[in-house]
Amino acid sequence: MTMKLDRRSFIKSAAATSAIATAASLFPGISFAGWEKLEDAAGMITWHKAPCRFCGTGCGVLVGVSGERAVAVKGDPNCSVNKGLCCVKGYHSVQALYGKDRITRAKVRKNGEMVEVPITEALDLIAAKMKETISSHGKDSVAVYGSGQWTIPDGYVASKLFKGCIGTNNVEANARLCMASAVTGFMTSFGIDEPMGCYEDIEHANVFVTWGNNMAEMHPVLFSRMLAARKRNGDVEIIDFATRTTRTSQAADKSILFKPQTDLAVANAICHEIIRNNWVNRDFVNKHVSFRKGLTNIGYGVEDHFQFQDKPEGINFAEFETFLKDYTPERVEKISGVSARDIRYLASLYGDPKKKVTSFWCMGMNQHTRGTWINNLVYNIHLLVGKISTPGNSPFSLTGQPSACGTVREVGTLTHKLPHGVVMNEHDRQMAAEIWNVPVENIDPKPTYHTVEMFRALDRGDIRFIWIQVTNPMVTMPKLKRYRDGALKEDRFIVVSDVYPTPTTDVADVILPAAMWIEQEGMFGNSERRTQHFDEIVPPPGEAMSDTWQLIEVARRLGYEKQFPWSRDEYIGKIWEEYRRFHDSPKHNMAPYEVLRARPGVQWPFVNGRETRWRFNPKYDPACTSGEDFHFYGHKDNRAWIWARPYEPAAESPDQEYNFWLNTGRVVEHWHTGSMTRRVPVLHNAMPSSYVEINPDDAAELGVVNGDMVKIISRRGEVAMPASINGRGVPPRGMVFVPFFDESYLINEVTLDAFCPISKQPDYKKCAVRLEKA
Amino acid sequence: MKKAETKIGRLGIGFAAICLLGAAALSAGAAPDIPHGFDWDGEKIFNRYNETPLSAMTGNDGTRNLNSFYGLRQYPGSPPRIPHAIPPAFADEPYNCISCHGRGGYVAELQAYAPVTPHPENEACFQCHVPRRAEELFVETDWQSINPPALGRSQLGGSPPTIPHPLQLREDCIACHAGPAAVAEIRVEHASRGNCRQCHVPLIVTEPVKEFAR
Ligand code: SF4
Numbered sequence: 011m012t013m014k015l016d017r018r019s020f021i022k023s024a025a026a027t028s029a030i031a032t033a034a035s036l037f038p039g040i041s042f043a044g045w046e047k048l049e050d051a052a053g054m055i056t057w058h059k060a061p062c063r064f065c066g067t068g069c070g071v072l073v074g075v076s077g078e079r080a081v082a083v084k085g086d087p088n089c090s091v092n093k094g095l096c097c098v099k100g101y102h103s104v105q106a107l108y109g110k111d112r113i114t115r116a117k118v119r120k121n122g123e124m125v126e127v128p129i130t131e132a133l134d135l136i137a138a139k140m141k142e143t144i145s146s147h148g149k150d151s152v153a154v155y156g157s158g159q160w161t162i163p164d165g166y167v168a169s170k171l172f173k174g175c176i177g178t179n180n181v182e183a184n185a186r187l188c189m190a191s192a193v194t195g196f197m198t199s200f201g202i203d204e205p206m207g208c209y210e211d212i213e214h215a216n217v218f219v220t221w222g223n224n225m226a227e228m229h230p231v232l233f234s235r236m237l238a239a240r241k242r243n244g245d246v247e248i249i250d251f252a253t254r255t256t257r258t259s260q261a262a263d264k265s266i267l268f269k270p271q272t273d274l275a276v277a278n279a280i281c282h283e284i285i286r287n288n289w290v291n292r293d294f295v296n297k298h299v300s301f302r303k304g305l306t307n308i309g310y311g312v313e314d315h316f317q318f319q320d321k322p323e324g325i326n327f328a329e330f331e332t333f334l335k336d337y338t339p340e341r342v343e344k345i346s347g348v349s350a351r352d353i354r355y356l357a358s359l360y361g362d363p364k365k366k367v368t369s370f371w372c373m374g375m376n377q378h379t380r381g382t383w384i385n386n387l388v389y390n391i392h393l394l395v396g397k398i399s400t401p402g403n404s405p406f407s408l409t410g411q412p413s414a415c416g417t418v419r420e421v422g423t424l425t426h427k428l429p430h431g432v433v434m435n436e437h438d439r440q441m442a443a444e445i446w447n448v449p450v451e452n453i454d455p456k457p458t459y460h461t462v463e464m465f466r467a468l469d470r471g472d473i474r475f476i477w478i479q480v481t482n483p484m485v486t487m488p489k490l491k492r493y494r495d496g497a498l499k500e501d502r503f504i505v506v507s508d509v510y511p512t513p514t515t516d517v518a519d520v521i522l523p524a525a526m527w528i529e530q531e532g533m534f535g536n537s538e539r540r541t542q543h544f545d546e547i548v549p550p551p552g553e554a555m556s557d558t559w560q561l562i563e564v565a566r567r568l569g570y571e572k573q574f575p576w577s578r579d580e581y582i583g584k585i586w587e588e589y590r591r592f593h594d595s596p597k598h599n600m601a602p603y604e605v606l607r608a609r610p611g612v613q614w615p616f617v618n619g620r621e622t623r624w625r626f627n628p629k630y631d632p633a634c635t636s637g638e639d640f641h642f643y644g645h646k647d648n649r650a651w652i653w654a655r656p657y658e659p660a661a662e663s664p665d666q667e668y669n670f671w672l673n674t675g676r677v678v679e680h681w682h683t684g685s686m687t688r689r690v691p692v693l694h695n696a697m698p699s700s701y702v703e704i705n706p707d708d709a710a711e712l713g714v715v716n717g718d719m720v721k722i723i724s725r726r727g728e729v730a731m732p733a734s735i736n737g738r739g740v741p742p743r744g745m746v747f748v749p750f751f752d753e754s755y756l757i758n759e760v761t762l763d764a765f766c767p768i769s770k771q772p773d774y775k776k777c778a779v780r781l782e783k784a
Numbered sequence: 785m786k787k788a789e790t791k792i793g794r795l796g797i798g799f800a801a802i803c804l805l806g807a808a809a810l811s812a813g814a815a816p817d818i819p820h821g822f823d824w825d826g827e828k829i830f831n832r833y834n835e836t837p838l839s840a841m842t843g844n845d846g847t848r849n850l851n852s853f854y855g856l857r858q859y860p861g862s863p864p865r866i867p868h869a870i871p872p873a874f875a876d877e878p879y880n881c882i883s884c885h886g887r888g889g890y891v892a893e894l895q896a897y898a899p900v901t902p903h904p905e906n907e908a909c910f911q912c913h914v915p916r917r918a919e920e921l922f923v924e925t926d927w928q929s930i931n932p933p934a935l936g937r938s939q940l941g942g943s944p945p946t947i948p949h950p951l952q953l954r955e956d957c958i959a960c961h962a963g964p965a966a967v968a969e970i971r972v973e974h975a976s977r978g979n980c981r982q983c984h985v986p987l988i989v990t991e992p993v994k995e996f997a998r
Contacts, residue, residue: 055941074940238976241976678985695987
């Protein structure tokens with residue numbers, strides 16, 4: 011007796027109801043899927059290159075188009091990032107364009123109700139409201155809050171309009187929440203932003219240490235590139251250094267768990283051991299490194315108007331060594347829970363002159379109240395042993411968003427930044443004023459608000475008008491309730507440009523329909539200094555227009571036609587060529603527009619027609635002029651800086667009453683707040699809702715089993731959600747983990763708005779909660 | 785399979801030695817001391833990936849196909865019966881099964897590659913898998929089942945097909961979907977990527993499709 015394969019006897023199942031599905035099962039090997047067929051589709055597809063819409067890996071994709079619809083995706087074999095491969099999000103990314111609730115018309119609030127209006131009416135209203143707000147409350151009462159998913163032209167025109175024309179530094183982007191500590195880490199250690207290495211490091215390294223970085227889910231294509239390198243080269247080890255056990259731990263050769271926040275102590279202990287064992291690369295350190303210390307006990311920024319300015323002070327090697335005396339492996343074992351043996355083991359990997367070591371990190375180190383410090387400390391390790399700026403030796407700060415580097419870090423869409431340099435610097439202001447064609451006095455030399463403080467200012471009423479583009483702060487702001495209540499106050503005017511309804515469009519007074527991704531021309535910039543151009547591949551729906559063009563329309567209504575003169579069929583190319591003037595030096599040169607159009611991404615500095623793969627190394631980097639084997643030209647002393655940075659505890663740690671750590675993050679299926687990926691059927695079905703991961707022993711103590719509702723309560727708020735035991739990841743005892751993609755379980759009601767005093771980036775990985783069976 | 789069923793009776797214990805790879809524990813590889821059994825035992829994929837030579841992931845003899853595969857099952861997902869004869873001495877020695885089905889490899893006597901089990905940690909093989917010792921039924925049955933999942937369940941032309949079956953006891957993708965014994969129609973060419981579920985996510989055909997709504 012076997013399973014009957016006679017079709018008449020099949021019980022009708024969901025999969026068997028269509029003739030196609032039945033035929034497919036009778037003719038195995040033939041692919042029939044259940045999607046709806048395009049009418050009149052001849053079955054012909056044309057392929058167009060683009061960077062993936064989602065993570066900062068920046069895979070090149072080829073989008074298949076039939077008629078005016080995107081119908082398929084494949085990895086771009088010409089793109090060196092992913093060499094023809096994607097992850098599940100990339101492969102299904104075009105489906106995110108076609109959610110049924112796509113915003114295609116503008117809406118404005120009239121008598122409390124959102125009503126559809128022609129987009130010109132909405133743009134008129136925005137301009138009028140901005141003028142009115144500026145005249146009654148001053149220029150610093152209007153703000154724009156953008157995104158690491160802004161295209162480069164989006165961010166550029168936003169900065170030009172607000173900083174150059176209106177004259178307010180109220181320009182921030184959500185990358186403050188994900189990359190600010192990486193930036194301040196680079197600026198303090200090297201004096202210049204963005205990684206010195208590139209993804210090719212993966213093929214050269216013998217050791218990978220992932221610092222609080224679950225790459226198997228967050229940077230999947232780089233992760234499988236790493237696995238493939240290990241398989242091919244043999245002599246490769248992957249060390250997962252984390253606060254919770256994940257898919258990355260499963261694939262790693264060794265997994266080391268540390269207590270939240272104590273990465274600071276462990277990094278110092280590694281340096282301690284490197285020095286004690288004489289593994290320091292003396293020649294490198296003497297020639298290329300100088301030593302600094304800064305202020306300590308620097309606070310957490312939980313109070314309004316918090317200010318902090320570090321005071322760097324030069325120290326010498328001996329003083330650095332003395333500073334490290336507190337960080338013996340035995341002592342750090344007590345703080346961190348990492349055994350002295352494992353600490354020595356880590357140090358020996360970095361210290362072994364025969365091994366090439368690449369460290370990867372992302373949100374674990376950046377969303378950290380000492381985020382700048384921990385970035386510094388990992389650079390310290392690499393600098394002490396001279397493992398940097400050569401293939402395979404790479405301290406590598408990864409990004410989470412497709413253009414956090416391109417649009418926020420390079421264009422400088424942060425309150426203190428300009429496309430080149432900072433507002434505080436007169437020369438930088440002059441350069442900007444000249445390129446922007448505005449009087450230099452327009453550009454205010456004083457930064458205003460970083461993101462958290464910007465939303466506090468909205469709550470206080472210092473900011474009355476805010477325009478939010480391509481991001482969803484009403485899901486992602488920590489200590490969410492305060493900022494939602496602030497946004498809902500009388501006399502606050504909120505404009506939101508987006509593609510789908512979200513909790514942020516829920517608080518809007520005007521909603522603008524935005525073109526998404528390949529419905530507009532633009533550029534992204536990924537983690538390895540790669541700028542990636544894409545064309546308008548399919549038309550935007552309804553009245554949707556690019557964020558760039560929305561800003562230009564409003565700028566013209568405010569009287570800045572002269573600064574925004576471009577026509578709609580060539581504005582992206584013109585904007586790119588204007589922007590490129592800011593980076594006209596071998597340290598930062600960007601590729602010309604035509605080159606970007608032709609290639610699946612070009613790395614900067616792009617000098618004399620060549621991309622720079624490893625910076626600070628004269629073999630690869632034409633900006634090196636010192637004649638030495640390395641040239642760290644970012645700082646004036648032409649050296650990289652090692653920083654003495656102590657371990658300091660988290661802003662809030664578990665205590666008697668709130669006895670668990672809360673950690674938040676992502677899953678492979680969903681990207682950020684899920685406003686796009688949840689509208690991709692396969693991704694939603696694979697991960698339909700969020701959950702709280704609990705250690706099995708803690709769950710048993712609480713008396714909860716998989717799927718039971720659990721209340722997570724902090725001093726800020728509470729949320730009840732289903733328990734996940736031995737699900738995607740396993741936190742250690744005393745910690746819970748929650749993915750933040752699901753707007754029906756707003757975990758940020760619970761989180762704390764403490765941030766790194768140097769970078770102003772909040773810590774989403776650590777606060778204290780207690781649990782109750784709901 | 786007739787040939788196999790007659791031949792294997794004479795094989796005896798010598799069978800194990802012929803297999804390409806021995807019965808070494810499959811738990812080597814992934815980071816030691818981490819919790820086990822989470823994420824649908826996701827570590828199995830990585831362990832299998834680590835210990836399987838690239839060549840063993842890519843060969844294919846093409847003899848197993850979906851017809852013979854479902855021919856051994858009562859419904860999609862049922863434990864397959866054992867298609868070859870079993871020496872009586874095997875009965876209380878599960879590792880005799882694992883010696884070939886743990887890692888696969890060529891079995892000269894059967895002129896076939898042994899399929900690899902995705903759950904070698906379950907050692908009481910005969911608890912679920914039984915041989916057929918009689919051809920005739922006791923009484924005829926009116927048993928029916930559902931269609932096996934259609935192939936190529938891509939959401940878009942060319943996108944990675946979803947996983948149509950539950951992952952329970954089928955956590956180790958590489959075991960069934962790669963290598964010479966893999967069923968021809970469901971064999972993948974790119975097992976060398978290692979992290980299978982970064983592209984292929986479950987969309988269980990026997991479960992209702994969930995619609996996203998705010
Ligand atoms: S790894 Fe990131 S960039 Fe690459 S396909 Fe996946 S989501 Fe897109």
